[in-house]
Amino acid sequence: MIETTLCFPLRDGGDDGDDVLLIEKRRGLGEGWYNGPGGKLESGETPQECAVRETREEVGLEVRDLEKAGELTFLLDGEEHTRCHVYRTRSVTGEPSASAEADPEWVPVDDVPYDRMWDDDHLWLPGVLEGATVVGEFRFEGGEPLDEAEFVAHDLEWDVPLGNGS
Numbered sequence: 001m002i003e004t005t006l007c008f009p010l011r012d013g014g015d016d017g018d019d020v021l022l023i024e025k026r027r028g029l030g031e032g033w034y035n036g037p038g039g040k041l042e043s044g045e046t047p048q049e050c051a052v053r054e055t056r057e058e059v060g061l062e063v064r065d066l067e068k069a070g071e072l073t074f075l076l077d078g079e080e081h082t083r084c085h086v087y088r089t090r091s092v093t094g095e096p097s098a099s100a101e102a103d104p105e106w107v108p109v110d111d112v113p114y115d116r117m118w119d120d121d122h123l124w125l126p127g128v129l130e131g132a133t134v135v136g137e138f139r140f141e142g143g144e145p146l147d148e149a150e151f152v153a154h155d156l157e158w159d160v161p162l163g164n165g166s
């Protein structure tokens with residue numbers, strides 16, 4: 001199973017509520033879709049270290065004080081395919097800049113483009129951006145690659161204690 005992370009940096013957007021830093025993925029799994037910065041764990045790395053590194057590499061932001069917000073398992077044709085450790089944080093330093101992998105954009109939480117994201121995201125990301133914790137299982141069918149498979153079922157449990165995932 002592939003271990004991955006996602007990080008959702010948040011900031012106060014004034015009268016319009018919070019903004020979240022999203023990326024438009026430029027290559028690899030989920031290319032062309034919006035997501036949070038993130039990626040695969042490297043050898044010896046904790047999920048939290050991975051989320052910090054991927055956010056720095058992909059969008060040039062330094063994030064600290066990450067809060068674990070979700071633990072998601074994606075199954076492909078009945079087999080566990082990817083586990084994703086989801087974080088959010090308000091400790092963000094720097095200005096986002098584009099990389100080969102990601103085009104970053106601050107987006108009002110109320111305007112997150114769920115129609116341009118993975119099919120499962122609208123089920124769990126709104127709650128994560130509101131401060132909830134979630135454990136979820138999502139079933140895809142149709143073979144590799146995961147981003148061309150069909151999303152067929154899910155199971156979610158909210159407000160689960162997750163620790164900080166370090």
Ligand SMILES: COc1nc(N)nc2c1ncn2[C@H]1C[C@H](O)[C@@H](COP(=O)(O)OP(=O)(O)OP(=O)(O)O)O1
Pocket residue numbers: 004005006027028029030035036037038039040041054074082084118120121138146
């Ligand atoms: C199946 O639903 C998914 N939803 C969301 N929102 N994000 C997902 C889903 N499945 C995978 N992901 C995320 C998890 C990772 O953050 C990325 C994939 O990471 P990638 O393969 O690009 O990993 P990197 O280490 O950055 O890539 P390189 O190997 O190219 O360095 O998608």
